[in-house]
Amino acid sequence: MGVIKGVLKEELGNSRRMLKRYRQEIAKIKGVLVRKKIGNKYYYYIAKRQGRRVKFIYQGAASPAIKKSYLARKKQLHQYKKLLLQVKGQIKFLGKALRGKETI
Amino acid sequence: MEKKQSDLCRAILGRFHKAGILDDIILIGSWCVYFYKDYFTGTPYIDQATIKTRDLDFLIDQPSKISRAVNIPELLNDLGFIVDYKGSQGYIKLDHPELIVEFLVPEKGRGTDKPFPIPKLGINATALRFLNFLSVNTIQVKVDDFRLTVPHPANFALHKLIIFQRRTSKEKAAKDRNVAIEVLKALIDKDEAILIKKVFDGIPRPWQAKIIMGLKKAGQKEVLALLG
Numbered sequence: 001m002g003v004i005k006g007v008l009k010e011e012l013g014n015s016r017r018m019l020k021r022y023r024q025e026i027a028k029i030k031g032v033l034v035r036k037k038i039g040n041k042y043y044y045y046i047a048k049r050q051g052r053r054v055k056f057i058y059q060g061a062a063s064p065a066i067k068k069s070y071l072a073r074k075k076q077l078h079q080y081k082k083l084l085l086q087v088k089g090q091i092k093f094l095g096k097a098l099r100g101k102e103t104i
Numbered sequence: 105m106e107k108k109q110s111d112l113c114r115a116i117l118g119r120f121h122k123a124g125i126l127d128d129i130i131l132i133g134s135w136c137v138y139f140y141k142d143y144f145t146g147t148p149y150i151d152q153a154t155i156k157t158r159d160l161d162f163l164i165d166q167p168s169k170i171s172r173a174v175n176i177p178e179l180l181n182d183l184g185f186i187v188d189y190k191g192s193q194g195y196i197k198l199d200h201p202e203l204i205v206e207f208l209v210p211e212k213g214r215g216t217d218k219p220f221p222i223p224k225l226g227i228n229a230t231a232l233r234f235l236n237f238l239s240v241n242t243i244q245v246k247v248d249d250f251r252l253t254v255p256h257p258a259n260f261a262l263h264k265l266i267i268f269q270r271r272t273s274k275e276k277a278a279k280d281r282n283v284a285i286e287v288l289k290a291l292i293d294k295d296e297a298i299l300i301k302k303v304f305d306g307i308p309r310p311w312q313a314k315i316i317m318g319l320k321k322a323g324q325k326e327v328l329a330l331l332g
Contacts (some may be wrong), residue, residue: 003282006275007155014158018199021188049246076182085186 003097012094014042022084029077035062046070046092105293105324110138113160114248115183116205123174125225130253132208132238132260135163137283139254140290142245147294154283164229165239165269167209168220172325175226180205195219196227205252206328237311241303256294258303261287265318266311281322288327297330 028043031048034056048055059066113135120126131139135154150213160311164170177187185205187196196219198205207229211221219228238255245252255263261284268280291300320330 003155003275004280006273007157007279010273010276011158014199014204016200017188018186018201021186021199025186079182079184080186083201090201 008094008097018087022080026080027072042074112202114230117247117252119179125174126174128170130163130165130239132163134253135160135165136260137255139245140257144290153269155279158204160205161208163208163235163323170224176276177226185248195230234263234266235263244322257287257291262315265315269318285322285324
């Protein structure tokens with residue numbers, strides 16, 4: 001194997017590892033902020049699909065801080081999804097490049 | 105990709121600078137070649153001729169002397185970096201599709217295969233041999249509005265000539281050897297052959313023997329004559 005192919009092979013391994021890690025991070029962050037009225041007060045929950053069920057994870061009484069932290073999570077989720085797509089593209093590209101028979 | 109990569113690299117360095125930890129860190133590895141452009145101004149030097157990987161390696165020469173506590177994974181989190189743990193020992197890597205950030209410390213004594221914890225920076229580092237050789241002779245290059253410490257190109261190249269013979273991967277060894285030769289040639293073009301000899305003369309004899317062996321393997325008679 002040539003130097004370039006060796007480097008590409010290593011990079012493919014790295015990208016595959018990243019794909020797994022970004023998927024894990026996305027699964028951790030995913031979820032929608034919902035507001036429920038209980039008695040006279042409002043409370044925030046993160047609604048998350050887990051298989052066939054939707055799980056509601058309690059966040060606390062409705063407050064701007066919770067909403068702000070949710071928006072930051074949403075922003076990060078968007079960023080991770082974008083980076084995941086990039087990693088998928090890299091895997092496709094590197095896979096194709098490594099299929100060539102030339103020694104480079 | 106190249107532009108995106110170098111922009112991200114500069115962004116990381118900029119954050120380290122703002123957080124006040126850039127002075128505690130030396131950039132090593134293939135990315136040095138990119139920053140040597142500044143040093144080789146006026147001489148033919150093509151950093152594109154060498155292969156740069158995504159690995160961005162930082163050497164922390166004196167971990168105990170770090171004064172500021174900065175959580176590096178948190179510092180780089182909004183750039184999209186995620187923490188990954190390498191191997192069964194759990195060496196920390198910060199992953200991004202464009203770059204993979206890793207930290208290294210010089211190995212002392214008998215050495216260990218366990219990560220070296222640096223709690224002040226929220227990371228751990230890999231301890232490796234021969235890294236002192238990179239930190240004893242450094243230069244500073246200008247990056248944006250700050251200065252970055254990198255090993256002197258002579259030390260960088262001679263270090264690569266030592267370690268390429270220890271590589272288990274043939275391809276990595278060839279890559280290290282090629283980059284070493286390119287940098288040594290650029291130094292000779294810059295009329296710094298004497299400097300290469302001076303650095304070479306200042307290192308322990310077993311290391312010198314390794315470098316000579318490496319140059320013989322690479323068939324570099326010109327550089328061999330210079331050191332002989």
